[in-house]
Amino acid sequence: MKRLSSLFSPFILKKRRLTAGVWLVLLVVLTDSGFGLPDGSSPAPLFPDEIIYRAEPLGDFESLTIPLKRAGRLLLIEATVDGQNGNFVFDTGATGLVLNRTYFRDYHAMNQETANGITGQLGVVERVKVDRVDIGGLYYLRQTADMADLGHIENQRGAKILGLFGFDMIKAFEIEIDFGNNQLRLHRTDKKGTRLDDQSLRFGGDCTLPVVGRRDVVIVEGEIEGKKLQFCIDTGAETNALSSRADDEVLNQVTITRRSTLRGAGSSRKEVLFGSLGNLIIGSRKFGSLDVVITPLNHLSEVYGTRIDGMLGFSFLEHCVVCINLKKKEVAFKFLDNEN
Amino acid sequence: MKISMKKNILIINLLVWVLAPGLFAQKINPADDPNGIVCKVEGNRLVFDIDLRQTLANLYTQASRFDIDTAVLRQALSGVPAIVTADGLWTSIRPSDGKLILSKDLGDDSSKEPSIQADVIMIDDAWIRSLLGFEPVSMTQWGVNQLNDPVAFTYSDGLAAFSFKGGRNTKKVFLSGTFNNWSTMLTPMQKNEKGWWCVTLPLKPGEYEYKYIVDGAWTTDPLNELKRPNNAGSENSVVYAYNHTFKLKGFTKARRVTLAASFNGWNPRSPRMNKTDEGWELDLWVREGTHAYKYVVDGEWMADPGAKVNRPDGAGNANSFMSIGDTLFFKLWGFPGARRVMVAGNFNVWNREELAMTKISGGWQLPYVLGPGMYEYKFIVDGNWITDPDNPFTTGNGDATNSILTVKPNYVFRLHGYEDAREVMVSGSFNGWSKSGYRMVRKGDNWIFPIYLSRGKHSYKFVVDGKWILDPDNKLWENNQYDTGNSILWIE
Numbered sequence: 001m002k003r004l005s006s007l008f009s010p011f012i013l014k015k016r017r018l019t020a021g022v023w024l025v026l027l028v029v030l031t032d033s034g035f036g037l038p039d040g041s042s043p044a045p046l047f048p049d050e051i052i053y054r055a056e057p058l059g060d061f062e063s064l065t066i067p068l069k070r071a072g073r074l075l076l077i078e079a080t081v082d083g084q085n086g087n088f089v090f091d092t093g094a095t096g097l098v099l100n101r102t103y104f105r106d107y108h109a110m111n112q113e114t115a116n117g118i119t120g121q122l123g124v125v126e127r128v129k130v131d132r133v134d135i136g137g138l139y140y141l142r143q144t145a146d147m148a149d150l151g152h153i154e155n156q157r158g159a160k161i162l163g164l165f166g167f168d169m170i171k172a173f174e175i176e177i178d179f180g181n182n183q184l185r186l187h188r189t190d191k192k193g194t195r196l197d198d199q200s201l202r203f204g205g206d207c208t209l210p211v212v213g214r215r216d217v218v219i220v221e222g223e224i225e226g227k228k229l230q231f232c233i234d235t236g237a238e239t240n241a242l243s244s245r246a247d248d249e250v251l252n253q254v255t256i257t258r259r260s261t262l263r264g265a266g267s268s269r270k271e272v273l274f275g276s277l278g279n280l281i282i283g284s285r286k287f288g289s290l291d292v293v294i295t296p297l298n299h300l301s302e303v304y305g306t307r308i309d310g311m312l313g314f315s316f317l318e319h320c321v322v323c324i325n326l327k328k329k330e331v332a333f334k335f336l337d338n339e340n
Numbered sequence: 341m342k343i344s345m346k347k348n349i350l351i352i353n354l355l356v357w358v359l360a361p362g363l364f365a366q367k368i369n370p371a372d373d374p375n376g377i378v379c380k381v382e383g384n385r386l387v388f389d390i391d392l393r394q395t396l397a398n399l400y401t402q403a404s405r406f407d408i409d410t411a412v413l414r415q416a417l418s419g420v421p422a423i424v425t426a427d428g429l430w431t432s433i434r435p436s437d438g439k440l441i442l443s444k445d446l447g448d449d450s451s452k453e454p455s456i457q458a459d460v461i462m463i464d465d466a467w468i469r470s471l472l473g474f475e476p477v478s479m480t481q482w483g484v485n486q487l488n489d490p491v492a493f494t495y496s497d498g499l500a501a502f503s504f505k506g507g508r509n510t511k512k513v514f515l516s517g518t519f520n521n522w523s524t525m526l527t528p529m530q531k532n533e534k535g536w537w538c539v540t541l542p543l544k545p546g547e548y549e550y551k552y553i554v555d556g557a558w559t560t561d562p563l564n565e566l567k568r569p570n571n572a573g574s575e576n577s578v579v580y581a582y583n584h585t586f587k588l589k590g591f592t593k594a595r596r597v598t599l600a601a602s603f604n605g606w607n608p609r610s611p612r613m614n615k616t617d618e619g620w621e622l623d624l625w626v627r628e629g630t631h632a633y634k635y636v637v638d639g640e641w642m643a644d645p646g647a648k649v650n651r652p653d654g655a656g657n658a659n660s661f662m663s664i665g666d667t668l669f670f671k672l673w674g675f676p677g678a679r680r681v682m683v684a685g686n687f688n689v690w691n692r693e694e695l696a697m698t699k700i701s702g703g704w705q706l707p708y709v710l711g712p713g714m715y716e717y718k719f720i721v722d723g724n725w726i727t728d729p730d731n732p733f734t735t736g737n738g739d740a741t742n743s744i745l746t747v748k749p750n751y752v753f754r755l756h757g758y759e760d761a762r763e764v765m766v767s768g769s770f771n772g773w774s775k776s777g778y779r780m781v782r783k784g785d786n787w788i789f790p791i792y793l794s795r796g797k798h799s800y801k802f803v804v805d806g807k808w809i810l811d812p813d814n815k816l817w818e819n820n821q822y823d824t825g826n827s828i829l830w831i832e
Contacts, residue, residue: 064556065556065557066524067524067556067557067558069572078525080525085525085526101818102817102818103816135525136525136556149818151818151828155797158796158797160797160830180573181557181558182558182572183556183557244381248381248383251380251382254381256379258406259386259405259406259407260407271386271427271446273381273386294381
């Protein structure tokens with residue numbers, strides 16, 4: 001009997017990829033021509049432009065609306081990567097571009113080495129380069145990407161997934177995420193973070209919160225029972241999550257309805273508690289009841305270098321339009337309904 | 341494997357019960373439940389507050405909802421204070437009569453494989469079905485368009501033309517639908533001199549859902565009344581590319597003529613036929629296969645005077661028959677002395693009395709129309725079930741072997757070489773990874789198996805003389821739980 005293990009795992013919670021911000025790859029070129037270096041001297045280190053990689057969004061627009069698709073509660077963005085067209089999971093919790101190994105096995109890793117995460121955490125990163133990524137009017141040239149096995153997402157949601165489209169790819173823009181209309185709206189901004197297009201079209205939010213911590217992910221502060229908590233805004237999460245290390249007063253606000261023990265690959269196990277969270281305050285809004293899982297998140301905190309108490313996923317984001325402006329270090333929310 | 345499967349079924353059942361729609365909106369306080377187990381997290385410990393004043397059966401039902409091991413519960417009930425399991429150390433205390441507190445350390449994130457880079461959090465299928473309100477997809481059998489303007493969609497000679505009237509400031513329009521796998525990029529529309537955005541694409545007859553993407557915004561077709569809810573909380577437009585015209589000559593003085601057929605549940609009210617100069621007509625799409633029908637003229641039921649096939653309806657009248665698709669011939673050579681030869685298969689629920697074959701020169705024959713798909717069948721010669729001796733494609737073993745018929749296969753599995761192999765099977769997600777899978781047939785230098793697969797992802801392996809191998813000619817594969825990989829393919 002051959003089966004994919006993911007068929008049997010009722011809940012999948014996988015870790016975030018490690019990131020060390022911008023990578024500088026030190027390439028040491030030793031000339032073997034007639035101009036060899038004299039014995040004893042060190043070779044000159046070079047930093048050619050083409051090996052300093054970062055996502056640079058290109059395209060002739062000031063504002064762009066990208067239609068999103070849904071697979072379950074995941075949001076998909078269609079993109080063409082070196083001629084191969086397909087869907088990527090729009091995941092603000094991931095950093096850059098991640099490719100599903102199934103469809104990109106031919107790509108040779110530029111390096112496959114142990115990377116030092118910001119906290120000394122180790123992880124193997126297999127990083128490749130793609131020539132061109134196209135998303136409607138937006139495109140990227142010589143983009144780096146990480147490889148991962150994403151077959152479990154395909155198998156659970158029945159959609160072909162070429163990869164993950166992470167936050168790094170669009171963080172230069174002011175980003176409006178509109179779950180209700182299945183749209184992602186991107187606006188170019190000046191150095192101060194002001195939109196270049198018509199000022200009258202500025203985002204009118206109900207409240208604006210500062211972005212906490214590092215810039216690779218979007219973390220905002222929320223409150224439960226008077227306790228300040230740090231939440232990561234994660235479009236790649238189908239439900240909200242709360243750390244099992246949160247204070248008892250916070251966890252008491254969750255009515256736990258179900259528990260399951262997940263057996264992941266190898267010997268790993270994870271307790272997942274499902275429930276309903278009451279009394280979450282984000283900005284000006286108090287939420288009466290949101291679905292949530294309680295699970296250990298300490299590993300995420302280590303990877304992000306910032307304490308993460310929870311994640312705001314689909315079941316939060318469907319209640320609002322979110323506007324993220326990293327130059328202003330702000331997140332604005334426009335709440336869609338007056339319930340809760 | 342068996343154990344985990346059982347467990348899976350159990351969890352799914354519980355999910356359906358626990359996660360009935362609207363649960364999250366309700367305020368359930370388990371503490372008020374006299375049969376309750378209250379689950380809490382305190383000081384990074386998982387704590388179950390168990391009320392013992394309940395029947396054991398109730399208690400176990402509640403415990404399974406929280407995935408509490410029955411062995412742990414039994415030991416705790418019998419007074420064991422510390423219980424070691426693979427999950428960790430459970431402690432049980434009885435603070436008062438009728439109360440048991442079972443707890444254990446929650447621990448930290450134990451999945452420390454650094455190579456896992458995906459961070460996508462997914463909730464399980466049963467839960468998401470309850471949240472999204474998924475309904476099992478009902479197979480549409482037929483359809484008639486409901487366009488407010490016939491210009492919005494036309495179909496002829498296999499070409500479908502979609503037209504959308506954009507606004508004055510519309511800059512870009514894309515067409516996205518089931519025909520292009522809901523691509524948001526692959527089907528741009530062109531603006532004509534009248535301000536309409538148009539695109540023409542080849543389509544087979546069938547039912548299609550679609551939307552326009554107008555400057556990035558998903559938009560249903562404003563000129564199409566036919567819409568269907570989608571799982572993104574909105575609606576899609578629905579259109580049919582026709583494959584049949586029903587015609588009734590004469591009756592020009594009738595006020596109303598409708599079509600009642602096996603595919604619309606013999607509904608005499610709808611669809612209505614349209615009056616022409618010579619009689620009545622109706623264009624529609626109907627699923628491939630054989631269908632019975634009648635016309636209803638001002639309330640009077642009648643067979644189609646122009647039908648090629650009319651058969652008794654069992655009530656002393658006749659039904660007309662039409663079929664869409666190619667006629668197949670089941671043939672069995674020989675057996676000249678047989679009295680009765682029948683065909684039975686999964687296409688007629690293995691009914692052994694229904695489909696009698698006719699004696700022809702040299703054997704027996706039955707013409708039949710089947711839509712695209714995979715079918716299992718056998719012949720019944722004077723009561724003896726036999727596989728089709730002229731069809732090399734079979735599934736199963738021994739007496740449980742059936743012949744396999746693939747109508748309009750959309751994929752052919754091909755394994756090159758292995759000329760000395762005794763038996764090559766293909767097994768995968770489409771046949772439940774059955775070991776006695778589908779038996780491949782040697783043809784030229786290859787082992788082949790034609791198949792009809794549903795849309796979506798399929799994983800598979802070849803089994804060469806009992807050994808499972810990846811498809812060497814398919815570069816798409818993904819890892820599985822045994823680290824041996826599965827080949828994968830997508831049917832779109």
